[in-house]
Amino acid sequence: MRGSFWIRKGIDDMAQHFLAKAGIYAVRRVKKSDMEKLAKATGGKIVNNIKEFTSEDLGKAERVYQEKVGDENMTFVEGCPGARSVSVLLRGGSEHVVEELERSFHDAIGVVGVALEDGYVTPGGGAAAVEIARELRKYAVDVGGRQQMAIEAFADAVEIVPKTLAENAGLDPIDTLIELRDAHKDEKGKWMGLNVMNGKIEDMWKLNVLEPLRVGRQAILGATEAAGMILRIDDIIAAKKGESKGGEEGGKSGDEEE
Numbered sequence: 001m002r003g004s005f006w007i008r009k010g011i012d013d014m015a016q017h018f019l020a021k022a023g024i025y026a027v028r029r030v031k032k033s034d035m036e037k038l039a040k041a042t043g044g045k046i047v048n049n050i051k052e053f054t055s056e057d058l059g060k061a062e063r064v065y066q067e068k069v070g071d072e073n074m075t076f077v078e079g080c081p082g083a084r085s086v087s088v089l090l091r092g093g094s095e096h097v098v099e100e101l102e103r104s105f106h107d108a109i110g111v112v113g114v115a116l117e118d119g120y121v122t123p124g125g126g127a128a129a130v131e132i133a134r135e136l137r138k139y140a141v142d143v144g145g146r147q148q149m150a151i152e153a154f155a156d157a158v159e160i161v162p163k164t165l166a167e168n169a170g171l172d173p174i175d176t177l178i179e180l181r182d183a184h185k186d187e188k189g190k191w192m193g194l195n196v197m198n199g200k201i202e203d204m205w206k207l208n209v210l211e212p213l214r215v216g217r218q219a220i221l222g223a224t225e226a227a228g229m230i231l232r233i234d235d236i237i238a239a240k241k242g243e244s245k246g247g248e249e250g251g252k253s254g255d256e257e258e
Helices: 013-021 032-042 095-118 127-143 145-159 160-168 173-181 215-258
Strands: 004-006 024-027 063-069 072-078 121-123 192-195 198-204 210-212
Touching: 004 215, 013 024, 013 121, 013 215, 024 063, 072 127, 095 210, 095 215, 121 127, 121 215, 127 145, 127 160, 127 173, 127 215, 145 160, 160 173, 173 192, 173 198, 210 215
Parallel strands: 004 024
Antiparallel strands: 063 072, 121 210, 192 198
16 A cells, blocks of 8 residues: 545545555545544654645554455554554443543553652552551551541541452452551561452552552542541531520420429
């Protein structure tokens, strides 16, 4: 194939014949957005008038070919010098499966994007959560009093992450949490997390099981704000109940005096 020819409108049958005879792959009725992306990737230019077309308007690509995917014929353009993005084809046995794949893939792209923006990651597999809970319990001992109980309860809430991972992997959450706590007893074990593939406690950094710092931070902040809001609402309700009881008692005493 000598080249490819892309146009937004239709192509006459006679023109298609001569293009094919010359070894030129022609694509018709291309979307404007696809044309713009293709121009950026190949370095070519979009020409509105064929009479103004020159060799300088041509783009470059290593390979352009058509392949049938399912019931659709799709055109693939590979090896573009200016390509800064790629197309990902998701396939599944049913529409529900494809939608789930798309959702999961979108989440994965978002996670990678956040990690690249911030430049910070934490170990996955519940390792970060267990380490946070460990440090909270150490801090709670120094605080003492009722605040110590609140801090320890906060640490227990953070450990919901590894517990949930263990349950989803079909493992015993209590035994898994105990093993994780044992692994995090010293400084060397701060990267230890649950490998859901084999059910073992392993180094998440060596396994490349990581997550962006922003995701974990936002989860903790969001959960803390929600818990604080619930506690404030409970305090307001309790205060109003106390006021109403006090008002009733005061009214009775007034009647008795009369």
